[in-house]
Amino acid sequence: MSQTRHVPVMLQRCLDMLAPAISEPGAVVVDCTLGLGGHSEALLTQFPEVRLIGLDRDKEALRLSGERLAPFGDRATLVHAVYDELPEVLQKLGVPRVQGVLFDLGVSSMQLDEADRGFAYAQDAPLDMRMDQSAGVSAAEVLNTYAPGELVRILRQYGEEKQAKRIVSAVVRERDKEPFSNSARLVELIRDALPQAAKRTGGNPAKRTFQALRIEVNGELDSVEAAIPAAVKAISVGGRVVVMSYQSLEDRIVKQVFAAGAANTAPAGLPVVPERYQPRLKLLTRGAELPTEEEVAENRRAAPARLRGAQRIREEEAE
Secondary structure, eight states, X not given: OOSSSOOOTTHHHHHHHHHHXXXXXXXXXXXXXXXXXXXXXXXXXXXXXXXXXXXXXXXXXXXXXXXXXXXXXXXXXXXXXOGGGHHHXXXXXXXOOEEEEEEEOSOOHHHHHSGGGOOOSSSOOXXXXXXXXXXXXXXXXXXXXSOHHHHHHHHHHHHOOTTHHHHHHHHHHHXXXXXXXXXXXXXXXXXXXXXXXXXXXXXXXXXXXXXXXXHHHHTHHHXXXXXXXXXXXXXXXXXXXXXXXXXXXXXXXXXXXXXXXXXOXXXXXXXXXXXXXXXXXXXXXXXXXXXXXHHHHHOGGGTTOEEEXXXXXXXXXXX
16 A cells, blocks of 8 residues: 555645744654654654654554654654543653644545545445444444434534435435445435435535544544643643644534633723733634645645644643
8 A cells, every 4th residue: 555645634834833832852742643644754854853642543544654654763652542532641651741733633545545444435335434443333333223313413413414314214214124234325325315406516415424424433523522622731831733624513623622712711891811811822823724726636635624723822720
């Protein structure tokens, strides 16, 4: 398998945003979504003094990125963990504070490209979708065993799928005849279940359902909700958190956490705002930054990317 095929999205922009925080000797940066190691390799190369901690829940990704980052020796420490386990990982490694944290959320190119993982709707594969194939329930189990009302909720909430009820009633009818095991059957069922008008908009009609199943199988939004505040807490003053998300639900969580940290929390009417009410974060992006047209033309997977960054400007108050 070629490791060169994956082009990290908005790579230089991520590096530039982290640079002021991680250029000093002794700086530690955490790549919370190691994947094939593209961002990590660039960080270790561009910042020769930096020490990197890389997390991934996918053991195959860890193996491949381990090979790629081997030339950097003990500057890179790779850990099998979900990114919301960041506080435990840092504690175990004896690293109280870090200077940079990078998240590249969403499915890695490797998972999309390996047919037998079942992430992609464009090719037939077992309906698995687990990022860590050693744990949890598969997408097939979700489809075959969840109550209809729960499936409708997942498709609406995680896939923003307006036709959730139609799709779920077709799934329930079909799973009673034979349980789902492969993606092609599900894609066909969704095509048949949707009204003509719904098929004409927004790419493959199965896209939203596959996104919803993937988020449910991997508990992605729960992980993001826990991980972003944990990352903010882990950085020292002057440290930076940079997050790239690929769908509106994740981006909304990042936006809310950053906005809360950058807000003045003083009660109204105070003539002078005491230190404890001052913002803890400074936003590094106005809204979310988007990839350039050139980048999208070169790498279609960059199209939905949304980049946000924040810098810690003062310590947390003692809890």
